[in-house]
Amino acid sequence: MADFIVIWKPTGWPHAEILRLVNVCQKRGAVDEPWRFKSHRLAKVGDRVFALKQGDGPKSIFGVGSISSEPFRGRATTGKYQWLANVRFTNIVDPLSDALIPEEIVRSVLPNNLIRARSSGMPIENSVATELLKYLVVRPDSIGTRNAVYVTWREGEARGCTDVLALELFQYEGSRNGVIHQVRG
Numbered sequence: 001m002a003d004f005i006v007i008w009k010p011t012g013w014p015h016a017e018i019l020r021l022v023n024v025c026q027k028r029g030a031v032d033e034p035w036r037f038k039s040h041r042l043a044k045v046g047d048r049v050f051a052l053k054q055g056d057g058p059k060s061i062f063g064v065g066s067i068s069s070e071p072f073r074g075r076a077t078t079g080k081y082q083w084l085a086n087v088r089f090t091n092i093v094d095p096l097s098d099a100l101i102p103e104e105i106v107r108s109v110l111p112n113n114l115i116r117a118r119s120s121g122m123p124i125e126n127s128v129a130t131e132l133l134k135y136l137v138v139r140p141d142s143i144g145t146r147n148a149v150y151v152t153w154r155e156g157e158a159r160g161c162t163d164v165l166a167l168e169l170f171q172y173e174g175s176r177n178g179v180i181h182q183v184r185g
Contacts, residue, residue, distance in 0.1 A: 002047045003129035004067075005110070006035045006087060006120045008095065009055035013077050015096060021063075022092050030090045032068050037121030040071035040083035049087050050124070050132060052106070052115070053095035059106055059115050060099035061132065063092035085121065101135050109135075 008018065024031040037043050044067065051063030069086035076082040093100060107115065109131045114124060 002042055002044065003124045003126060004037070004039065004043065004047060004049050005052050005114050005117065005122050005124055006037075006049055007052050007054050007117060008062075009053075010057075010096065011055055018062075018092075019094060021089060022094055025089055025092050030065070030088050031092065032086045032088045034074060034084040035087045035120060036076055037071050037083050037085045038119035039121055039123050040085065042123055043067055043071050043085050043121065045070060048129060049089075050129070051087075051089070051092065051095075052110075052117075053099075054116075057096070058099065058103035060095060060103050061101035061106055062095035062099055063089045064100060064136065065089035065091070083121070101132060105135050106132075 021031045021033055035049075047067045049063075049065050049067060050061050051065075053060050053062050065088045067085050068088035071083050071085040073081050074084045076084065091100060109128060110124070111128070114122060114128075
């Protein structure tokens with residue numbers, strides 16, 4: 001399984017479309033959306049995808065999902081025909097007000113060339129994806145389900161989790177507030 005970063009900038013695709021995805025995902029548990037994929041030859045159904053907010057303001061991970069279709073040529077929001085792949089987001093938040101993984105962690109884990117990538121659908125090393133996943137906080141009632149539901153970083157902070165160490169302590173104390181989701185392999 002490969003891992004990819006797709007990007008969104010407030011000056012590109014309209015923010016209202018991101019809010020639509022957030023709304024549908026909250027209602028249905030997942031939402032599919034075609035996304036540009038530069039590395040379309042590497043992309044396979046089931047590969048993991050992280051959505052990265054770029055542009056002004058914090059650079060954060062605001063969505064997590066997987067590729068749900070084989071890559072295809074289609075009309076992008078620019079009107080040009082480009083390589084796209086449907087991405088099924090199982091977790092997505094409003095990137096202008098929230099984050100699944102905040103900027104300080106993104107900057108410590110993702111290489112700068114990916115944070116500043118000019119193309120969407122770029123592969124990331126498995127070790128980088130595994131490290132990102134360590135910082136996602138899983139809502140306890142979704143553990144062991146098909147689609148884990150991640151608590152946003154702000155929700156974790158609201159529960160007194162101001163850093164990763166605090167979040168890890170909740171895991172060891174068996175708190176209901178959340179646990180760190182760690183992926184092996």
